[in-house]
Amino acid sequence: MKNNVNEFRIRARINKEVLYKNLHIYEGTETFKNCEAVFSQLSDIISSMEIKLAYIFTDYFPLKLEENVDKYIICYVSAERDTNSLASDLISRGEYLKGYLLNEMVSHAIFKASDKMNNKIRNDIKKQGYKLNRRYAPGDGNLDLKYQRKFIEELEKHIRVEIYSNEHNVMVPSNSLTYIYTIVEGVDEEINTCFDCINTDCVYKNTE
Template identity: 20%
Template sequence: MEIVLDFDFKLDKNIVINTLKSYCEFITDEEISSMYEKLLPILYSSVQPAGVFTITPKDEDFTFDVVQDCNHIVYCVITMGDRCTDEVNKLFNLGNMKEGMVLDAMATSYLFEISSQLFNHVLNKSNELGMGLSCRIAPGDGEIPLWYQKNILDKLDAGNFLGIYMVDDCMLSSLRSMAYIYGADKKREFSKKDHDCSKCNNRDYCSMRKVSS
């Protein structure tokens, strides 16, 4: 099992602006930009990024159609901790709705950045083992069910290492967290592609997609 704590703090303001514009039309670009700069130090001081992953032979009870051509599974969990969620809630409780929404979008964007950085570690490890990878597969996105998050958490002992559990309605106990997998196999081509937006069920709604609708 690999534990990763050395994540860079990187954020793309344009992604944050586009994310907010996709569902929040009453905040202007200028407002978002101004609040982004104001809230950036708060986000920086509140995030506690961590990731855990392991590459193991695929269990016989993994019966889903996805990655049938792979004989290994890469189990991954990332988190940025709960302090950022506390900061977002504090803004909402004070009635600073716009700032709360901007900080929430910033946190979401950084969580995906953590995922991208963890992928580089996964890629290096799989290359060492001579294995190619599938794209990232997230429970609930249509390829594997949402309840499979518990299997991922159990594989990584995420409760002990990160304090993350699955709670009611298949939610993770730490909101700024993600659990997902990759397929891995020596017969797969080597690829540096983390996510295939063209095959994602959310591509028509996602402000961070990298393909045309």
């Protein structure tokens, strides 16, 4: 398997039913009615947003892992439009629900895009006799958040990224993901997709 870089963009998409389920917004409640009143307007913002995705096959990644690794895949997902300031403005004007829901919709779209890329990766490596083994992301429990800078540095060797890690090792803008997969020879198993998952305590969904 050769080292290569794959970059593409997709339009952000929302699965409202899954989003509402993850946020415990139930039909017939006052919260549901309030969210419905602003959802269409926020959807227009989301639908105009593109998400940049990239994955890079490489023989090396500067981490000491307790597993045998044939190759690494460095992954990057980021919204090209930074909606954090817009959400903050809404909240500062007292439109708390609208600002909160916008942030959640962006996070949902990011994870949905990530799932789409992961499926593409899985299909690419399956043709070459490989499978995804483990996923590592800064701050996910397996890796300290301080590794965020290292992930960004490795990405910058291959592609242009418009993210950075601040003094608290938090990625800016926050509506971005960096992670790696280790891959080994074998047949891949089905992996649960993030945007269909109802586990709201999952660390991968904590983008603050």
